[in-house]
Amino acid sequence: MTKQVDAYRFVSGITKRALQTWAGMEPKREIPWTPLSKPLSACKAAVISSGGIALKDDLPFDQEGERQNPWWGDPSFRIIPRSSTSKDIRVYHQHIDPSFAETDLNCLLPIQRLIDLETAGVIGEAAESHYSFMGYILEPAELLEKTVPAIIGHLEQEGVDVVLLVPA
Numbered sequence: 001m002t003k004q005v006d007a008y009r010f011v012s013g014i015t016k017r018a019l020q021t022w023a024g025m026e027p028k029r030e031i032p033w034t035p036l037s038k039p040l041s042a043c044k045a046a047v048i049s050s051g052g053i054a055l056k057d058d059l060p061f062d063q064e065g066e067r068q069n070p071w072w073g074d075p076s077f078r079i080i081p082r083s084s085t086s087k088d089i090r091v092y093h094q095h096i097d098p099s100f101a102e103t104d105l106n107c108l109l110p111i112q113r114l115i116d117l118e119t120a121g122v123i124g125e126a127a128e129s130h131y132s133f134m135g136y137i138l139e140p141a142e143l144l145e146k147t148v149p150a151i152i153g154h155l156e157q158e159g160v161d162v163v164l165l166v167p168a
Contacts, residue, residue: 007095007136011070019138036162043161045117046127048151050135051101051108051168052093054078061092061134073137077147079154080130082111095136096168108132108168127160135168 008016036043052061055078062074080089086105091098101108114126131151137143155163 047130049166052134053132075142077133
């Protein structure tokens with residue numbers, strides 16, 4: 001089965017072409033590399049997903065704001081506990097099919113796979129908290145200035161050594 005994602009379904013044809021051109025003009029950057037200071041088997045790991053995942057009883061991501069202004073995306077984040085399953089969450093990302101993660105959370109936030117790695121001794125432990133924010137944010141200033149530092153603060157408080165980034 002092929003999964004197709006229409007990341008531009010809420011924008012006009014000319015906006016779609018402009019966004020595709022804009023994305024293609026982004027310069028290639030070197031990825032910064034920081035070697036681990038200890039073995040992975042001694043590290044605490046967390047997962048961060050751009051899938052727009054929130055607990056059912058948590059504040060939903062703002063989808064209406066994006067419908068009104070396709071250039072805007074909700075820059076906030078949600079904390080997802082280690083014990084969460086597909087039954088506990090909703091996916092608010094408008095550019096992906098939410099049914100996959102709402103059937104198997106590990107598609108967008110592989111917490112159980114991380115716990116499996118913990119059980120196998122590949123990592124030291126899976127963190128208690130994992131994080132999700134909305135992907136497809138075309139104006140990332142608030143995401144970069146507020147959301148990312150807030151997530152980093154939570155990771156540091158919990159003593160997380162490594163993070164698995166899962167793009168939506």
